[in-house]
Amino acid sequence: MLKALFIDLSGVLYEGHKVIPGAVAAIKKARDHQLVLRFVTNTSRRTRTQLLTDLKNLGFELQEEELFTAPVAVHAWLEEKKLRPYCLIHQEIKSEFSDLPQTVPNAVVIGDAEQGFCYDNLNRAFQLCQQGAPLIGIGYNRYFKLGGQLLLDAGPFIKAIEFAASTRAMIIGKPSEDFFLQALTSTKLSADQVLMIGDDIYGDVEGALNAGLNACLVRTGKYQPGDENKLSESHLTCDSIVQAVDYAITLQ
């Protein structure tokens, strides 16, 4: 019995500034059928507030408490641990971390830093980790799609620093089990009552399966032919969010 949908944003609801055809109506339909919705994203190019505005402008109505973003979770964790982060993150979300002390850093945060991924910045991150600073990843995504191109996300750079400094990053966001469970707790449902819908075979689908959720890969966004065969665990594959929601309704 399916009671809730966890939905990735970019590549599932929209691509760039364009809504995936039928996505707005699909979300409305899911709500009409009393499916609990949570939106779970690793997007680290927009603040949570910006994302809510973006979504509203695209026609999606959602409550603030339905949106779980990786940067917000990272910020909460750093605050709790009283860490001073060296932030290799996107220009656009620097404001989300600006209240934290960042001089004499004792932790490294890597998100989708885009042009911030240069040799000097990566060396700084490596040297801090080599000296023992914990490494925190905003998600572990390999790539994302923008303007028709696949571009490197935070994951490969986290991997690079892990390898260089012989360390293991703490991943906050998908595919971390903790992140899925944080969203799950807010629904008061059990994992098997939830279907995660995403375009990332690893971050969304594999991550959700590892957290005990059901999962559905959509053939939009960063999806590449053959992605549906990359995992040994079974999962759904749908053409888009439209088909995924229709299918979910039949499983209620």
Added chain:
Amino acid sequence: MLKALFIDLSGVLYEGHKVIPGAVAAIKKARDHQLVLRFVTNTSRRTRTQLLTDLKNLGFELQEEELFTAPVAVHAWLEEKKLRPYCLIHQEIKSEFSDLPQTVPNAVVIGDAEQGFCYDNLNRAFQLCQQGAPLIGIGYNRYFKLGGQLLLDAGPFIKAIEFAASTRAMIIGKPSEDFFLQALTSTKLSADQVLMIGDDIYGDVEGALNAGLNACLVRTGKYQPGDENKLSESHLTCDSIVQAVDYAITLQ
């Protein structure tokens, strides 16, 4: 019975532009004791010819055929396979690859590209590999030491692209067994008659052990306290090339 020494260059014979104290005399002593010498390096900031000149200027006399460099081995492999490489390599060694066709690339080569490691170049490398181009690594070193700092080497960037494109790089140079064996073949000796001396616990020591050679870690160059405890396989650890050569002579 030890008959030959394989010696890493940077961090073992010199650091930056400074000879490691006693290194010139140690090499001479090894020759006086009829030890066969090979110099095996992943250095990808200098061409082979430049390296020979550098070494001569520092006081080391060696024959061209004693020097095995990873970029030369990579070039030979690309030529043999008739590949057109996209080269993410250091400015200084671009000349070593300039005879190869590089338009419409169908292979990716990653060396120590220094400032060449920027987001745009890494995306290009990723996109080519994602489309099926083979990835070739000039060594797999994690970091090197320069001006008192540890800096990222090619390894972490190779790792990043491997992860992003779900591929496995072909590593040419240390720690690849083929590279050690290429040098070994030139000596006509067996692996157990050779001692590899290096400052990189993974690239030099672990790599040599995997190729069946004996290995000695030196506490110079990029060596960090604790490195001698990183491997489960047994190996020697010496203060420097001076002690390593003295020890080798007792094992002849």
